[in-house]
Amino acid sequence: MAPTATTTTAAAEQQQQHPRKAVGLAAHDASGHLSPIRISRRNTGDDDVAVKVLYCGICHSDLHTIKNDWRNAIYPVVPGHEIAGVVTEVGKNVAGLAAGDRVGVGCMVNACRACESCQEGAENYCARVVLTYNSRDADGAVTRGGYSDLVVADARFVVRFPDSLPLDAGAPLLCAGATVYAPMRRHGLGAPGSHVGVIGLGGLGHVAVKFARAFGAAKVTVISTSPGKREEALERLGADAFVLSTDAAEMKAAVGTMHGIINTASAAASLHPYLALLKPHGKMILLGIPNKPLQVSAFALIGGGKTLAGSCMASISETQEMLDFAAEHGVAADVEVVGAGEVNKAMERLAKGDVRYRFVIDVGNTIKAD
Numbered sequence: 001m002a003p004t005a006t007t008t009t010a011a012a013e014q015q016q017q018h019p020r021k022a023v024g025l026a027a028h029d030a031s032g033h034l035s036p037i038r039i040s041r042r043n044t045g046d047d048d049v050a051v052k053v054l055y056c057g058i059c060h061s062d063l064h065t066i067k068n069d070w071r072n073a074i075y076p077v078v079p080g081h082e083i084a085g086v087v088t089e090v091g092k093n094v095a096g097l098a099a100g101d102r103v104g105v106g107c108m109v110n111a112c113r114a115c116e117s118c119q120e121g122a123e124n125y126c127a128r129v130v131l132t133y134n135s136r137d138a139d140g141a142v143t144r145g146g147y148s149d150l151v152v153a154d155a156r157f158v159v160r161f162p163d164s165l166p167l168d169a170g171a172p173l174l175c176a177g178a179t180v181y182a183p184m185r186r187h188g189l190g191a192p193g194s195h196v197g198v199i200g201l202g203g204l205g206h207v208a209v210k211f212a213r214a215f216g217a218a219k220v221t222v223i224s225t226s227p228g229k230r231e232e233a234l235e236r237l238g239a240d241a242f243v244l245s246t247d248a249a250e251m252k253a254a255v256g257t258m259h260g261i262i263n264t265a266s267a268a269a270s271l272h273p274y275l276a277l278l279k280p281h282g283k284m285i286l287l288g289i290p291n292k293p294l295q296v297s298a299f300a301l302i303g304g305g306k307t308l309a310g311s312c313m314a315s316i317s318e319t320q321e322m323l324d325f326a327a328e329h330g331v332a333a334d335v336e337v338v339g340a341g342e343v344n345k346a347m348e349r350l351a352k353g354d355v356r357y358r359f360v361i362d363v364g365n366t367i368k369a370d
């Protein structure tokens with residue numbers, strides 16, 4: 001798909017600082033409509049890696065951002081933080097990566113490197129973290145994501161793709177996979193013998209089911225609003241049980257049975273019926289980021305001594321660990337690969353929960369300069 005020139009003042013200024021030409025897909029307003037755009041990237045610095053993007057997953061955060069759900073969009077937004085590709089160039093200080101290597105870039109491209117979180121290797125909790133798109137880089141430029149043919153990132157924020165992991169089905173692991181893997185490990189969800197619930201069978205949810213299985217959970221239950229996902233959850237994804245959250249009898253039967261719940265719902269719903277599914281001392285990990293505040297009654301937590309926790313992305317070391325674990329255990333996303341011309345339709349379907357289970361853009365073949 002050929003880009004049309006977009007020359008806003010901000011884009012022109014960014015191009016002066018960033019001499020490398022690239023093309024991508026951008027949303028220009030809260031309609032979220034994505035259209036071709038010419039952008040620019042910085043030259044490969046001494047600590048940088050240039051990556052030819054081959055595939056990029058479509059995360060629901062991309063949709064939230066282009067629709068300005070979180071009121072923080074800096075248009076034009078070039079989304080994409082599930083980036084899989086091949087290294088084309090490395091800076092002179094970069095060790096361990098070389099042209100031709102298969103790599104991934106996830107949700108972050110930089111952090112302050114000095115704060116307590118950075119020092120302990122939790123860059124995802126750095127107050128000055130630079131997100132892969134819709135964020136301000138150290139040079140003041142707005143970051144642009146992987147719905148584009150080229151990204152340039154500091155090598156410390158680039159992860160290595162294990163040989164056996166396909167780039168298309170592996171791309172969604174860079175956000176969805178890492179985001180569920182890190183808290184499941186940290187909080188012991190999916191530990192052998194445990195019963196894990198997964199709310200929302202979408203991009204994050206379906207890989208949470210797969211990781212829980214791979215960790216050795218005794219039982220994995222999907223809690224979904226979509227009756228049409230029951231058979232697939234049980235037969236294709238390996239869940240042991242499926243609870244339709246709109247069915248009072250099914251929900252009642254599951255009350256007090258789960259050690260932990262991963263909540264990936266992208267829209268706000270009362271937490272109370274879901275918290276009731278936890279055993280005493282059970283934990284719910286909140287990952288979804290609805291645009292409306294969630295309300296929770298104190299009684300829903302104190303009765304049963306339950307924990308409600310949040311988690312955001314994953315550190316770089318957790319992301320690399322997750323990719324290596326995924327390769328070893330045969331975990332990858334179920335993907336629908338789409339071309340650039342189908343991205344707006346894919347976004348419409350994602351908004352309706354109609355995706356099995358992650359759209360991935362075939363960037364290498366469909367987002368190219370003329």
Ligand SMILES: NC(=O)C1=CN([C@@H]2O[C@H](COP(=O)(O)OP(=O)(O)OC[C@H]3O[C@@H](n4cnc5c(N)ncnc54)[C@H](OP(=O)(O)O)[C@@H]3O)[C@@H](O)[C@H]2O)C=CC1
Binds near residue numbers: 059061288
């Ligand atoms: N914390 C973090 O670091 C991250 C957060 N996110 C956020 O996680 C959320 C999920 O992302 P992703 O998996 O890509 O999104 P998907 O759209 O792929 O999946 C979300 C699922 O949530 C369920 N859902 C939707 N609406 C409701 C509702 N009203 N009540 C209950 N369930 C609902 C649906 O599952 P079903 O049909 O089974 O009900 C849907 O498939 C998003 O808000 C995203 O921004 C994403 C990545 C990182």
Ligand SMILES: O=C/C=C/c1ccc(O)c(O)c1
Binds near residue numbers: 312
């Ligand atoms: O899909 C990943 C979202 C990550 C994210 C969203 C919002 C925000 O403020 C972050 O720091 C990360």
Ligand SMILES: [Zn+2]
Binds near residue numbers: 060081
């Ligand atoms: Zn994401």
Ligand SMILES: [Zn+2]
Binds near residue numbers: 113115126
């Ligand atoms: Zn920091």
